[in-house]
Amino acid sequence: MPSGKKLYVLGEGRLVNLASAEGHPAEVMDMSFANQALAAEYFVKHRGKLRNKVYVLPRSLDKEVARLKLKAMGVSYDTLTTEQKRYLVSWHEGT
Numbered sequence: 001m002p003s004g005k006k007l008y009v010l011g012e013g014r015l016v017n018l019a020s021a022e023g024h025p026a027e028v029m030d031m032s033f034a035n036q037a038l039a040a041e042y043f044v045k046h047r048g049k050l051r052n053k054v055y056v057l058p059r060s061l062d063k064e065v066a067r068l069k070l071k072a073m074g075v076s077y078d079t080l081t082t083e084q085k086r087y088l089v090s091w092h093e094g095t
Contacts, residue, residue: 027069034065 001007024032038061044051070077081089 010057032066034068038065042079 035057039055039057042058042061043055
């Protein structure tokens with residue numbers, strides 16, 4: 001660098017975990033691709049209604065991907081009761 005500092009580029013400037021290591025396991029990539037596909041679908045459905053800005057994938061879509069992944073893995077889980085939800089968002093109870 002002109003300042004005299006050195007810059008070490010790993011993996012030819014690509015994502016190091018993909019270029020220089022084993023990358024992400026398929027169990028992570030399939031969820032990532034599912035989120036990307038749902039995001040693309042969301043943008044198509046809302047075409048003309050969205051401003052030019054960075055959007056976060058709606059939580060409902062992200063949760064749906066997680067639900068389907070757990071189901072495919074044979075994992076079951078409980079849902080929170082109303083009382084548990086109220087407790088989690090309250091600073092009045094617990095620590």
